[in-house]
Every structure is written in structure tokens, then in C-alpha cells.
Amino acid sequence: MEQKNNTLLIYTLLYFAFLYIPVLFLPIFSFNDANYMSFPLSGFTTEHYEEMWAKTNLHKALWASIKVGVVASVVSTTIALFAAKAFARYKFRGQNISYGAIMIPFLIPEIILAVAILVIWLSLGFKLGLVPVTLGHILFCTPFAMLILIARIEGFDFSLEEASRDLGENAWGTFYRVSLPLYLPGIIASLLLSFIISFDEFVLAFFLTGSDATLPMYMWAQMRFIQKLPHVLALGAVIIVFTTFIVLLAFWLRNLGQGKEKAEFGIKIHE
Template identity: 40%
Template sequence: MNPAPTSKAPWLTVYVVAYVLFLYLPIAIIPLFSFNNSIQAAFPLSGFTLEWYRSLFGNDNLHRAFQTSLIVGVSAAFLATSIGVTVGYMEVAGGTRTARVISALCRLPILIPGVIVGIALLVLVNLAGLGPSRMAIVLGHTLVALPTAVVIMRGRFSSLPRSYSEVAMDLGAHEWTTFRRIVLPLAAPAITSSFMLSFLTSFDEFIVAFFLSGAEPTLPLYVWGQLRFPKALPSVMALGTFILLASIVIATVAEIIRRRGVASDELPVTTPRPLPIS
């Protein structure tokens, strides 16, 4: 006998729809106003134009900020993913208390307010003699992206059957050979996903870059600086549309790659049929 539907279901649907609209409707307005033929972000729209998008291609300051964000993002993603692979495998394969503590410390920055992280890193880079610079931003963004990389790689290594490594080591393979030839290829989709999401985290990060940037601002800092000028608002919305689309594409591709890696573990293993003896 099927249970009777509860009366709360329609209200729950209304709540979810209202929550989604409240969360994403302001984001959808940005692309809409980026095509508006006016510097005023208000309804009704005065007309359609692509002028604000054309203005982005001749902006040298924007290009330099984009290049800085690209270099910082790739560098931070590489470092965060490399550390995430090491820490994740160390925790899953080793299983020691020290490994679990290190893994927990690597995931801790996600719980600390960005302002606190930015101030602490600023003090640290000044003591180290680096000062606010591109290298300081790379180190700061590595710390910010590290929890994402550790969580992804930890989950991937945990899902791999231990029998793969055990069989390889029973056949005479050393631990490093097993890790390089067996574990890493199986974890490749998660590594790619971790790199892409870490890059996205670094590319969109503002607070830490605000404290650590010197004469080379990142793209979010450039956008923040342009908000002081009302005439630059339409160009900022056009730039925000590009960033929004790129973020959606990168996050979607990373999730597809991760799910394909997980799905490959669930494929049925078929036993080959013996050849007939003539």
C-alpha cells in the first residue's frame, strides 16, 4: 500500500523554486544588462548593443590582469593538485594518525574566514622577504585551493579497490611502481578534475589576492577597481558574463570527467571464455 502524499510537498517545491530564483536571478541579470545600450543598469532596457564587449578587446590593463590570473591559476592549481595527490594517497594508503592529521590540516583553510587567511599570509610573506607579489598570490591561492584538491583525491583513492595494488605488489612490483603504473592512471580523471576546480578556485578568488597583490592585480581585483567608475559598469558586466560562462564550462567539464572516472570503476568485469581444445 502506497503512503499518502504529505501536504508539505507543494510548499517544499515552492520553497525550492523561490530559493533558486533568489540565488540565481541576480546572476542572470548580469548578462542581460551587458547587452543594454546604456550605462544605467535599470529597466526598461534602452536598446541592444555589443559595444561593451568590443571595448574589452582593446583594454591593455584588462589583458595584463587576465594574464596574471591565468599564470597564478595554473601555478596554484598545479601545486594544490600535486599536494592533494600526495596527501590523499598518504591518508588512504598509510592510514596512520599522522596522515589523518595532515589531511585534516590541509582541509582546514576552507573553514577559516578569507580575511584571516589573507592577513596571516601577508604577515608571512613579509617575514619571508617576498612581500606582495605574484609569487605570494600563487602561494596564497595554493592554500585556498588545497582543500578542494585534497577532498577530491581523497575520495578517489578511497574508491579504488585495494586488490589492484595488492596484486601488483604480489607480482613483484615495488610500492612506487604500483603507485605510478596502477594507482595514478586509475586516478587520472580525478587529478584532471582537481586541477580544473583548483584553477577555477584560484581564478575567482578575491580576498587573498587583495592582501597579497603588488603591482600585478588579478582579474577579480581589476573588476573591483573598475566598480569605482560608473561609466565602466557595462564593461564590467560584459566581462562578468565571460567569467560566468567560463566558470560554468570549467566546473561542468570537471564534474563530467570525475563522474566518468567513477563510472569506469563500476563497469562489470567479464571473464574471458577458454579457447576450445581441438
């Protein structure tokens, strides 16, 4: 370990400022008593929040996002849990190819996934709406969920499961009594983070929603009209606070009961 390096410390702090300051402008201007987002601030008001609350379309969009997010996070976490177990527990032929295939949706440009799902959906004669959006989100969230769960399961002492089987528990009992309690913090973290990814996702929703807007779609539609911007700022501020809270909760859960060694930070990068 080196001792001190003030130049690097100052640089790092400036970098933090670069990361955080842009995001903080949304909450700041959401309380500003003006329609334009410029300095100097003209006065404190909560009317943008009242205006936001009065929009019925927004309520509809919020509900749509919650439905999609809950289904996408539960399904992708379930699928990812099985897959993570396979990669953490077994060595098998085709391991790298399978891993790569499951990771692809996270790696390729989202617009390509959106277009591909759009083409098949229309060809099958189905109606656009929240169903194809949910399907896209499940596909997109599964690799994230798998990374989080592999990080949790890796290093898990599988002899505990074997011992349970030897002592006469069946597969379900073993899962319920032995594995699940140990995986649980990872599972909840994965559910929360998948929900947030789905909740904030825009491109897939943009191509696949048709007329049922999700919350990001609603915001996108409002952003074009300068007079409607202030209530989007208020909505944005609320979403930022909510997201930050959920993500911090997920990070905290993920590291619960993990040794210092393993307490890395969610996304494990495989080479």
C-alpha cells in the same frame, strides 16, 4: 520515499530562482545599450564587449590570473593527491589532527590567511606580487583538491596496487599503469576546480598582489567608476560562462566510471 509534495516543490523552484536570477543580471545588462543597470532595457548592443576587448590592462590581468591559476592548481593537486592517498589508504595515529591541519585554510576566514602571509612576506623583506598570491592560492586550494581526491580514491581497491607490485612492477610503474588511470578523472576534476577557485579568488590577491593585478583585482578597481561598469559586466558575463563550462566539465569527469553510490557531488563532508 514520499509520493508528492507540491508546496515543497514550488518552494524548491523559488529557491533555485533566488540562486540563479542575481547571477543572470550580469549577462543581461552586458548587452544593454546604457551605462546604468536599470529597467527598462534600452536596446541591444555588443559595444561593451568591444570596449572590454580593447583594454590592455585587462589582458595583463588575465594573463596574471592564468599564470597563478595554473601553478596553484598543479601544485595543490599534486600535494593533495599524496595526502588523499594517505587518508584513503592508511589508518594511523594523528590522522584526525593532520586532516584538521590541512583543512584549516579552507575553514578560517580568508582575511586572516591573507594578513598572516602579508606579515611574514614583508618581514622577510620580499616584494609583494604574484608569488605570494600563488603561495596563498596553493594553501587555499589544497583542502578543496584533497576533498575531491579523497572522494575519488576512497573505496579504491588497493589490492590492485599490491598485485602490481607482487608481479614485479616498481613503485613508479605501479603508479603510472595502475593507480593513475583510475585516479585520472578525479585528478583532472581537481585541477579544473582548483584553477577556478584560484582564478576567482579575491581577498588573498587584494592583500598580496602589490602592483601586479589579477583579474578579480582588475574588476575590483573598475567597479568604483560608474562609467567603467558596462565593460566589467561584459567581462563578468564571459567569466560566468567560462566558469560554468569548466565546472560542469569537472563534475562530469569526477563521476566518470563511479558507481551510483559514490556519485555524490564533489565535496565530501567529514564529521
